[in-house]
Amino acid sequence: MVRVLFAGTPEAAVPSLRKLAHDTEHFDVVAVLTRPDAPAGRGRKLMPSPVKQAALELGLPVMECDPSEETFLAALKATGAEAGAVVAYGRLLKEPVLDALPLGWYNLHFSLLPQWRGAAPVQRAIWAGESLTGASVFRIIKGMDEGPVLAQSTVEIGAHENAGELLERLAQDGANLLAASLQGMAEGQIQPVEQPQGAYEVAAKITHDDARMHFNVPAFALDRQIRACTPNPGAWCQLHEAADALEPIQLHVAKAVVAGADDESAPHGLKPGELKVTKHHVWVGTATDALELLVVKAQGKKQMGAAEWARGAHLTEGAFCD
Template sequence: MIRLLFAGTPEVAVAPLRALADDDEHFEVVAVLTRPDAPRGRGRKLEPSPVKCLALELGIPVLEGDPNEPAFLTELKASGAQAAAVVAYGKILKEPVLEALPMGWYNLHFSLLPQWRGAAPVQRAIWAGDTLTGATVFRITKGMDSGPILAQSTLEIGPHDTSGVVLDRLSQDGSHLLASTLQAMAEDQIRPVDQPQGAYEVARKIGVEDAHIRFDVPAFAADRQIRACTPEPGAWCVLDTTDAATALDATPASPSGETLHVLEARPADATRPETPTHLEPGRLSIGKRHVWVGTASEPLELITVKAQGKRAMAAADWARGARLPDTATCR
């Protein structure tokens, strides 16, 4: 049996923690390392991470200190952990910490390494138009996601999949991959393989400004951006009901208009007779059951939106209630 420290923070790390904790034949999760409680929601109330919530439910001791502070090494040694499993913990670990456990630290990363090393591998894969992704278990070294690989599994990205959907699937699939890999490693049935050298895309974190939808690109590119940013940080644009020419010339930083979150969209179906053949980038066209917005190619159909201060709803219902003028644009 391996005495494990589990390090993770968001919802995507919950299933792997539960899988390891449930497998009490092979693992004993002696402690959980997670990020400190953070302010969330409109009230900015401090709330525990999803991983901390599960750890408390399971009765596992929780560590929230900075792993790069000297005091953490004392806590780590006191836990009795032999190895660590890391899933979306969110903090870089330095060499003294990595060397503190006799069996090492192992990361479940949601890409087919060496491609998409970094903070947002699934989001960047979708944005780039990849149709295949996966999960990788590797031993953590001082380089970013560059340690030797122990195992991988693959997953297809569907044409309408969002990053949230793909991450949910990878979290479930990766739970089994992580547990079986750690078991095989402990039984000396698997050997790490160094990652090939080369220049690979880095999955930079996606911020709120990155999620500002561009309509001056082809519809497929805007669709990828929206799916990559859903549910976090959430794709958005500025709804402007002023004169169309003025709105299209406005800069993204312009304070006029209100924020419209786009939760679901897709390139328009050109076989439908009601679908507009062409719209200027950002220009809205509203039918009885559909809402389209112009791009640099064919229009993009808005499926589900969330207007400022409103609940999420079908785009056609939102447009009907908003009583938008013919000059309405998104920018």
């Protein structure tokens, strides 16, 4: 049995924590390291991370200290952990910490390393139009996501799948991969393989500004952007509710679809950003085909179907997005 310290923060890390905690034949989760409670919601009330909530439900001790603090090493050693399992923890671990556990630290990363090292591998894979991605378990070293790989699994990216949906699938599959990798490592059945050298795409975090939509690009590019940015930070544009409107509002697009060649309801010849609204459809022009907006959230409003939103918004003939 391996004594494991688990480190993670968001919902995507919870399946792995539960998998390790429930597998008492092979693992003893001695403590859970997560980020401190953070303000959330409109009231900005301090809320525990999803991992902390799950740890408390499982009856596991929780650590919220900063690994860069001098006191952390003593606290880490006091847990008796032999190995560290990390899933989207959100903090870098320095060499003294990495060297403190006899079996080392292991990270579950949601890409097929060495491609898409970094903070947003799932989002970047979708935005790049890739059809395959996966999960990797590797030993953590000083370089970002550069350690030797223990195991990988591959999944297809659905044609209309957004980042949240894909991450949920990967989190479930990855939990099994992480547990099997740690068990194989502890039993000497896995020999980690060094990652190949070369230039690979880095999965930089997607900012609010990155998520802004511009319509002078092909419709397929906008479709990828919307799916990559959903649910966070959310693809958005400026909506001018009338041709002479002085103040645009922000419009988030949570779901859209590119007009098919055989879609008789789709308008043709729309200029980039030009809106066409019917009883059941909301279309916007791009550099190629029209893009049908399916789910939107206007500034100050709740998320809803685009056609329902348009009926209440009373858009004029000259309404457009940019």
